[in-house]
Amino acid sequence: MRKAREVLVIGGNRYFGKRLIARLVAAGDRVTVLNRGSSSPPPGVVHLVADRDDEKALAEAVGTRVFDVVLDQVCYTPRQAAVARRVFSGRTGRYVMTSTVEVYEHEDSEELVPEGAVDPATVAVDLELPWDEPEFLEAHYGEGKRQAEAVFTTDPAFPFVSVRVAHVLGGDDDFTGRLQHYADRIRTGAPVAVPPVTHPATYINVEEIADFLFWAAGEDFTGPVNAASHGLLSLDQLTTAVAAQLSGGAPVFEVTESGEVSPFAFRRRYGMDNSRATRLGFTFGDVRQWLPKAVAETLGKDD
Template identity: 60%
Template sequence: MLEQTPREVLVIGGNRYFGKRLIRSLLDSGDRVTVLNRGSAPPPPGALHLVADRDDEASLTAALAGRSFDVVVDQVCYTPRQAAVAARVFTGRTRRYVMTSTVEVYEYQDAAAPLAEGAVDPLAVPVDLDLRWEDPEVAAARYGEGKRQAEAVLAAAPGLPYVAVRVAHVLGGADDFTGRVAHYADRLRAGEPIGVSVPNHPATYIHVDEIAAFLDWATRQEFTGPVNAAAHGPLRTADIVAAVAEALPGGPYRADYRPAAAPGDGDGDGGVGGGPQPSPFSFARSYGMDNSYAERLGFRFSHTRDWLRRAVAETLEGN
């Protein structure tokens, strides 16, 4: 049996959470991995390191001089401006460009059934390059919109075979830095109310190890365009809270759910009508993802019931 030639893979960002797991998976498969960041953190052992500001086209171009890659995985493309720079720099420099996108591209949808990729066509998304995307507050407030417009820029770029992996909400890992699971643990311990949207819809999730495996798999395929990545089994807020309550010592704990204040109403726990602010994993719109396209392509997703309790427990152990 002939050995496969190691691939040259560039990962932009990827120094935490599922990015670290992706890099380890690529290295374990024999790929030659280069990590590009601003120098804020070294790459995992075994990976090469390039230092550049991905927002600075001249800096990025200089760092990549004479380099080309079989695959680029962009973990930190959040805005259409960043996508436009990437399209100019990587067209002709890679055979495959995989952008980590998000379920939040569907944030304007409200559907009874899980959403397939066609619900948001990148080529139909208007792009506003003049918005102050460099302002962190602007970018954070428009996270889903930034990803949607980034996809639109890549879709319109001639000669760049791109994939946009629309990632479901990620759970698991002692290195979960988001604080979302910890939010519920703190509320339960303190006996404080948990604000939920009205209505409060289930959403799609994926384990941190599974999304790393999916991204690795996506680098080895031939398809292009958007693809949803989500485990089977949508979860409600109460499902996650129940798993948190079970994992906490000193129980039993009782969840006190309250209708949440509308966004922008009041602050802290003093929203209009006295309602608490919406908690994480509480969704007033229904925009869970359909994962059948990826499964037709050959990836097999897990079911949330097989790992939810484990994911919550390992996250709480690390916080």
């Protein structure tokens, strides 16, 4: 019989985070959720309230608790990583950080990018950058995640995994509005802004990434690992899937050289190689098979 684990989830009360928590609870794990108190976790879990940026408050909230696994859904900067590293040193047997495809520079190579393209052990960390400024953080999202990975990796306090997540699709609770952006423009005939060349990307389904994080929590490998479904998806394929859920119409593309472009209209490649996770035992789906259902879930029935 599987032994129940003590699991801490930092953040992650919505979208794939809430699905992850549901999987942990269903598996019989004793789950604690820590956030700033802006939203309540589901029944059956312990709720700790603290601002993770406040080291004293975080340490006081954790108290003397010890965890088998910490799943950190909301670590965006090296400062946050440094705080977490100090607070959880000696208090967890495994630390899984949700990272991002944005850590990669994505040069124009046609090859899918493996984890070794960015080794966190070689990434320079600068704690003095203005990480607390929202505009700076948004503009340096990938760099913040890279440096956070580096903090945990270069001076390890516990076995550490960084899950580099592809762009997530699916679910009727997708709060990003990215697919709705296309649905609105197809319905109204408004133009879809795209760069002169739009590159394909790898994606992952919202249920699949919840499965992946649950799986990663129970394994013993360390280091970065890519989480992406099999197959690349072009913008044409994505917008065709959106149009199929509507009563008619098609996207009208408008090319812009330097202006802001629509979601998923990528100026660079975002294709990740998922072979490490596959070798380790995770079975991914194919994006072309789950895409229609994911789009239908997000958009709901056409009115």
